[in-house]
Amino acid sequence: MTDVVATKNLVETAVSAAMAQVLPAELAGGDPLVRRSEHADFQSNVALALAKQAKRPPREIAQAVADAIDAHAVSATTSGPGFLNLTVPDATLWERIGERVNADRLGIGTPLTGERMVIDYSAPNIAKEMHVGHLRTTIIGDALARILGFLGADVVRQNHLGDWGTQFGMLIQYIDEHPELPWRHQGGDVSTLDALYRAARAQFDADLGFADRARSRVVALQSGDAATLAVWRELVAESELAFQALYDRLGVLLTPADSAGESTYNLFLADVVEELVAAGIVVESDGALCVFFDDITGPDGDRVPLIVRKSDGGFGYAATDLATIRYRIRDLKATRILYVVDARQAMHFRMVFATARRAGWLTDDVHAVHVPFGTVLAADGRPFKTRSGGTVRLSELLDAAVGRARDVISEKAHGLAPDELEHVVQAAGIGAVKYADLSTSRTKDYTFDVDRMVSFTGNTGVYLQYAHVRTRSILAKLPEGAALAAVDTTLPLHPAERALALALDDFADTLADVADTLEPHRLCGYLFALAKAYTDFFESCPVLRAETAAQRGNRVALCRLTGRTLATGLHLLGIEAPQRL
RNA sequence: GCGCUCGUAGCUCAGUGGAUAGAGCAGAGGACUUCUAAUCCUAAGGUCGCAGGUUCGAAUCCUGCCGGGCGCGCCA
Numbered sequence: 001m002t003d004v005v006a007t008k009n010l011v012e013t014a015v016s017a018a019m020a021q022v023l024p025a026e027l028a029g030g031d032p033l034v035r036r037s038e039h040a041d042f043q044s045n046v047a048l049a050l051a052k053q054a055k056r057p058p059r060e061i062a063q064a065v066a067d068a069i070d071a072h073a074v075s076a077t078t079s080g081p082g083f084l085n086l087t088v089p090d091a092t093l094w095e096r097i098g099e100r101v102n103a104d105r106l107g108i109g110t111p112l113t114g115e116r117m118v119i120d121y122s123a124p125n126i127a128k129e130m131h132v133g134h135l136r137t138t139i140i141g142d143a144l145a146r147i148l149g150f151l152g153a154d155v156v157r158q159n160h161l162g163d164w165g166t167q168f169g170m171l172i173q174y175i176d177e178h179p180e181l182p183w184r185h186q187g188g189d190v191s192t193l194d195a196l197y198r199a200a201r202a203q204f205d206a207d208l209g210f211a212d213r214a215r216s217r218v219v220a221l222q223s224g225d226a227a228t229l230a231v232w233r234e235l236v237a238e239s240e241l242a243f244q245a246l247y248d249r250l251g252v253l254l255t256p257a258d259s260a261g262e263s264t265y266n267l268f269l270a271d272v273v274e275e276l277v278a279a280g281i282v283v284e285s286d287g288a289l290c291v292f293f294d295d296i297t298g299p300d301g302d303r304v305p306l307i308v309r310k311s312d313g314g315f316g317y318a319a320t321d322l323a324t325i326r327y328r329i330r331d332l333k334a335t336r337i338l339y340v341v342d343a344r345q346a347m348h349f350r351m352v353f354a355t356a357r358r359a360g361w362l363t364d365d366v367h368a369v370h371v372p373f374g375t376v377l378a379a380d381g382r383p384f385k386t387r388s389g390g391t392v393r394l395s396e397l398l399d400a401a402v403g404r405a406r407d408v409i410s411e412k413a414h415g416l417a418p419d420e421l422e423h424v425v426q427a428a429g430i431g432a433v434k435y436a437d438l439s440t441s442r443t444k445d446y447t448f449d450v451d452r453m454v455s456f457t458g459n460t461g462v463y464l465q466y467a468h469v470r471t472r473s474i475l476a477k478l479p480e481g482a483a484l485a486a487v488d489t490t491l492p493l494h495p496a497e498r499a500l501a502l503a504l505d506d507f508a509d510t511l512a513d514v515a516d517t518l519e520p521h522r523l524c525g526y527l528f529a530l531a532k533a534y535t536d537f538f539e540s541c542p543v544l545r546a547e548t549a550a551q552r553g554n555r556v557a558l559c560r561l562t563g564r565t566l567a568t569g570l571h572l573l574g575i576e577a578p579q580r581l
Numbered sequence: 582g583c584g585c586u587c588g589u590a591g592c593u594c595a596g597u598g599g600a601u602a603g604a605g606c607a608g609a610g611g612a613c614u615u616c617u618a619a620u621c622c623u624a625a626g627g628u629c630g631c632a633g634g635u636u637c638g639a640a641u642c643c644u645g646c647c648g649g650g651c652g653c654g655c656c657a
Contacts, residue, residue, distance in 0.1 A: 033599090035599085037600090038600080038601095039600075043599085043600090045598090045599055048599070048637070048638075049598090049599095051637070052636095052637080054585095058637075079587085080599090081599090081600085081637070081638080082637090083599080083600065084605095085646050087614080123657095125657090162657070165656085166656090192609075222612095231602085235590055253584080263656090285654080286654075286655080287655090288654070288655055290654075290655090295583095295584085296583090296584075296653080297582090297583060297584085297653080298582090298583080298654080299582060299653065300582085301582070301583080302654095304653055304654070305654055305655085306654095307654060309655090310654095310655045311654095311655060312655080314655090316655065316657080317656080317657050318655095320657090321657095343585080343586070343651075343652095344585095344651055344652060345652085345657085346584090346585055346586085346651090346652075347584070347585075347652060348651065348652090348657090350584095350585090366596065372585095372586090374587085374650095374651095375650080375651075383651095384649090395615045395637070408619075409619085412617090412619065428619095436606095439594085440593085440594065440595090441594075441595080443586075443587085444586085444594090445587075445650070447588090447593070447594095449593080452592095452593070452606080455606080456619055457605080457606075457619070457620095458604085458606060459593095459595090459604070459605050459606090460605090460607040460619095462619065463619075465619095466617085466619055466620085467620095469615065469617075469619095470616085470620090473616070473617060474616050477616060478616095480617090521594095521595080522595095523603090525595065525596090528595095528604080528605090529604090532604090535620065536621085537623095538616080538620085539620080539621060539622090542616070543616060544616045545616070545622075559616095580617090581617080581619075
């Protein structure tokens with residue numbers, strides 16, 4: 001595997017070398033501040049940034065750096081108050097194309113090698129259907145898992161299923177009292193389980209006797225009663241089938257092997273609390289065992305606790321989360337732990353991380369990060385309800401998107417066989433939903449609008465899929481052997497070719513940026529810009545009808561590289577890139 | 582009350598120290614004997630919530646306000 005050095009890095013090297021010649025030693029080693037520019041290929045702002053420290057006018061510094069730059073590598077001119085406009089020779093860009101098009105993995109390196117990253121995402125609840133509330137964590141988490149893994153990290157996916165809690169007493173008791181109900185072996189149809197849950201809930205709320213029996217059943221479950229546990233296991237297995245069906249449909253990497261639900265940590269809860277007690281980290285308050293934090297207070301000004309053991313002796317989710325983080329550090333040996341969880345739980349994670357730090361589990365060489373995302377809102381700007389009937393099921397949403405995709409594609413498609421058409425319809429519909437979620441800033445509230453989501457114009461998944469298809473369709477029409485031509489680095493670059501080449505060169509930088517910020521929408525923005533650059537190229541640079549064989553060969557390389565970059569980028573977002581559309 | 586978060590074009594959003602703040606959608610006009618027009622081009626559209634401050638330079642950093650959302654003891 002060969003990493004290809006990006007043109008931007010070559011420019012940075014050239015500017016740094018020039019800085020070393022004309023600036024005092026203490027300033028010469030600084031960041032050359034090279035950025036993409038509207039006025040040239042790149043620009044450097046060092047002269048403006050360092051003028052004060054260097055006690056020289058910025059224009060003078062810019063001119064000195066420009067004069068010192070190796071003119072064979074980069075041509076530099078000064079502009080405005082002290083900008084340095086940097087342009088690379090055509091041959092340099094063609095060389096990059098030639099290297100990348102023949103490289104494994106597009107010449108992208110694996111800078112995260114050696115890191116073990118645990119990613120906690122999706123976390124649906126057993127015996128309930130997945131709804132829009134699970135959309136963002138599942139899709140964002142999966143994209144991050146793919147991207148970090150691509151960059152060389154050892155990714156450990158963790159699906160923290162909601163597979164434990166008092167609601168199972170209610171559910172199991174209800175099943176026990178209604179043995180005739182058909183909920184087993186539904187083969188991934190969780191709606192019967194969901195109906196069961198709602199029926200049990202209704203009776204729990206209305207029937208005091210049943211509520212008492214349900215509470216007894218909770219005790220039986222927690223104390224390991226064999227018959228109760230057996231039903232519980234069946235419930236979990238049945239739900240996991242349903243989740244897997246949905247993950248498969250969504251193109252999400254999660255499998256049962258990644259499941260590590262709340263119940264996984266039951267055995268460790270007592271030990272975790274004991275350890276915290278022994279360390280003097282928890283104190284008793286109103287009968288509960290709590291951790292307090294000076295900077296976290298409630299409306300009355302009193303400090304708010306993280307309750308690790310309830311006054312009734314039971315363990316809550318805080319204990320589970322503490323046992324979980326301890327396990328991920330001690331046993332999974334994580335160097336970075338990502339919790340892709342709703343932003344509303346920010347304070348909870350602050351407390352959990354702070355506690356883990358006090359306990360000595362979370363050290364400076366491990367990074368625990370809450371990766372928050374905004375609330376899912378309806379088109380009217382109000383949140384989706386979770387408990388009263390207004391919840392949209394995830395499967396319904398996907399059906400709607402795929403249905404719309406089918407309508408549009410059916411009237412456009414030429415010569416797609418029925419099974420291929422159906423595959424394309426699924427890829428477009430599912431991709432539309434995922435792209436809509438991923439392409440907006442993660443931390444903001446997310447307006448969920450089916451019409452916008454499945455609209456196939458503008459900055460959408462289908463636009464990118466279509467751009468990819470246009471690269472494939474040119475390549476499919478090439479005469480025999482034409483795809484194998486080497487890049488001729490002596491040809492002049494058309495402006496659209498130059499813009500495309502520069503965009504292609506940004507891919508590695510973009511991925512590193514996403515790995516750093518954990519914001520997949522930056523990759524979406526990059527791919528959209530790349531697709532537009534390709535479309536410009538497509539409009540103004542004929543490939544099959546190029547003027548010479550050499551020119552055609554170079555443009556074929558651009559098509560191939562663009563196609564592979566788009567397909568790779570979409571794949572890293574968890575979106576399919578069909579060959580035809 | 583405290584904390585977190587958001588406020589950018591009619592709408593949905595990019596843009597976290599650089600040049601004239603950008604896309605998409607909607608609306609206006611134009612381009613198909615297609616390497617797939619699911620596309621492209623043109624024009625129009627903004628007191629970057631407000632006010633100070635830091636800086637050669639602020640949508641971006643700091644402070645204070647205004648407005649919205651969310652969170653704050655035994656649910657997860």
